[in-house]
Amino acid sequence: MKTILSNQTVDIPKCQHHSEGRYSYCEGPRGTLWRDFNHINVELSLLGKKKKMLRVDKWWGNRKELATVRTICSYVQNMIKGVTLGFCYKMKSVYAHFPINVGIQENGSLVEIWNFLGEKYNHQVCARAGVVCSLSQAQNDELFLEGNDIVLVSNSGALIQQATTVKNKDIRKFLDGIYVSEKGTVQQPDE
Known part of the structure; x- marks a missing residue:
């Protein structure tokens, strides 16, 4: 059975984050990090008026493909932690x-x-x-x-x-x- 939509959100507290397509950029006091998620078929979108939340969507995925949603969220959380704390x-x-x-x-x-x-x-x-x-x-x-x-x-x-x-x-x-x-x-x- 395939799940129609699976999504997760990541809070972006103390740094600037923007995404273009499936590229994710983080800028903070310690520097800049970016990561390419083009090999994974997901949607990345920023939510809220101040764009302080990132949502990762996966449509019609099987079990392995749905696991990539949490993986991308973990990568983004590590990027945020890296540019703020190191x-x-x-x-x-x-x-x-x-x-x-x-x-x-x-x-x-x-x-x-x-x-x-x-x-x-x-x-x-x-x-x-x-x-x-x-x-x-x-x-x-x-x-x-x-x-x-x-x-x-x-x-x-x-x-x-x-x-x-x-x-x-x-x-x-x-x-x-x-x-x-x-x-x-x-x-x-x-x-």
């Missing part, structure tokens, strides 16, 4: 014997890892565009990833974690690596 991932290096050394190059866009499991090889990971990496001043083994787009920040964290995967050994015993320990926002939300 996203911050905290990563921690874990090691048993050989201490993992981490360095930041090229204004925070390149992470260099050396002495991983005592290897002489240096691992270099380029962060995604718009993501800034920094080392913690308080603690020795912490790394911060900050940016506006949650997809790019989490993808950069995954690239760093994958660069320190243990090969040809029992991963239950060799737990060394750099892992995401905390996810949050750069600025604290006003309650």
Whole structure:
């Protein structure tokens, strides 16, 4: 059975949002984000006099197509949160014997890892565009990833974690690596 119409709305509190066709733009104090939803057959429309609400409509969809309505709403909510508060991932290096050394190059866009499991090889990971990496001043083994787009920040964290995967050994015993320990926002939300 097909549902005739499925829709959801998203509140747009503290930023400017406009959509042209299936393109969605968000402007806030931290910058601008945009996303293309042309691959999904939905309608995006702004509601209200001040256009502070976005409605996503899907006509005649089956179960998988109706799930895209909530997905688009989640993407837009993450865009709004990104341009107002920003996203911050905290990563921690874990090691048993050989201490993992981490360095930041090229204004925070390149992470260099050396002495991983005592290897002489240096691992270099380029962060995604718009993501800034920094080392913690308080603690020795912490790394911060900050940016506006949650997809790019989490993808950069995954690239760093994958660069320190243990090969040809029992991963239950060799737990060394750099892992995401905390996810949050750069600025604290006003309650």
